[in-house]
Amino acid sequence: MKKTLIFITLLFTIILSSCNNEKQENTQILPDKIAQTTTKVEKPVIYTSFYPIYFLTKSLVWDEVDVINLVPAWWEPHDFEPTLKQVAEMWKSKMIILNWLGIESYEEKLLESIKNVPIVMISEQLKNLINLDNNKKVKTADLHDDEHWHDHGNIDPHTWLSPKQYRDMADILVVELEKNWFTNLDKSILQKISDLDAKYNKDLEKCKMIQLVSSHAAFWYFARDYWFRQKAIFWISPNQEPSAKDISAVITLIKNQKLKYIFSEQFVSPKFSEAIKLETWVSVLNLHPLETLSQDEESKKLDYISIMESNLWDLKTWLECSN
Numbered sequence: 001m002k003k004t005l006i007f008i009t010l011l012f013t014i015i016l017s018s019c020n021n022e023k024q025e026n027t028q029i030l031p032d033k034i035a036q037t038t039t040k041v042e043k044p045v046i047y048t049s050f051y052p053i054y055f056l057t058k059s060l061v062w063d064e065v066d067v068i069n070l071v072p073a074w075w076e077p078h079d080f081e082p083t084l085k086q087v088a089e090m091w092k093s094k095m096i097i098l099n100w101l102g103i104e105s106y107e108e109k110l111l112e113s114i115k116n117v118p119i120v121m122i123s124e125q126l127k128n129l130i131n132l133d134n135n136k137k138v139k140t141a142d143l144h145d146d147e148h149w150h151d152h153g154n155i156d157p158h159t160w161l162s163p164k165q166y167r168d169m170a171d172i173l174v175v176e177l178e179k180n181w182f183t184n185l186d187k188s189i190l191q192k193i194s195d196l197d198a199k200y201n202k203d204l205e206k207c208k209m210i211q212l213v214s215s216h217a218a219f220w221y222f223a224r225d226y227w228f229r230q231k232a233i234f235w236i237s238p239n240q241e242p243s244a245k246d247i248s249a250v251i252t253l254i255k256n257q258k259l260k261y262i263f264s265e266q267f268v269s270p271k272f273s274e275a276i277k278l279e280t281w282v283s284v285l286n287l288h289p290l291e292t293l294s295q296d297e298e299s300k301k302l303d304y305i306s307i308m309e310s311n312l313w314d315l316k317t318w319l320e321c322s323n
């Protein structure tokens, strides 16, 4: 009996000491383990549909969240569709943020297939949208009365090209992010956009020319908020080529109004603007629609604010604005 007791005590001591050893070993390797897990901790992921939405989101959440832009650099969003792999990854994200209004051609498919992740459509909440059929303002509430409210008809989706309206979009996004528990936001971007809007108001207040001829019809909101008129060579998507009638209407406008410049853009074929140039005396200049950034622009760390500032500088010169 005594022997058995001694044996049990011994066994217990061995087990205990071996546990201690293990504990010691564990303690020794613990810092490394912590370091490994810290680097492996995955940040929450938010998906955004294209550049202006990505820029707003990224500026607000800064580096606490991984913000993934669905459309790669230099890809034009009007003809983009996510791959099945991307859709599968989006299932695992915390939020999906779109602009809405048809620029994301896959929007309905996404709404049907992803039910577990909040999908925010920022421009859905904007108040004064432009209906391209009759150039009237549309109340978003009216759209929602329709049971097929995803069918937003012919409303201009280029809401971000007016800094005034982009500021409203930023306010909407702040509320939506906070609603979804992203509360530690860096809100300095709000003031930067307000400053940009103030600069646009001031610098474009008195311009000799008020008629813009743009490449694709991306500047309606800009034109409305800063008192210009827009005529586009392409229609709402740069993938819809203009007809001979459209081109001749642009040429007539240039001749009647004695315009000196028309605007082209980096990711749209220059063949029509070059044809117009041959028929008239205009110079063809670039105006950035901010739908996507080139790899070169990304590597130079250009962003929405700096490109919109450079657009403003060019517009001031070309439209002969005095201030």
Ligand SMILES: [Zn+2]
Binding pocket: 078, 158, 216, 217, 218, 236, 237, 238, 289, 291
């Ligand atoms: Zn566009």
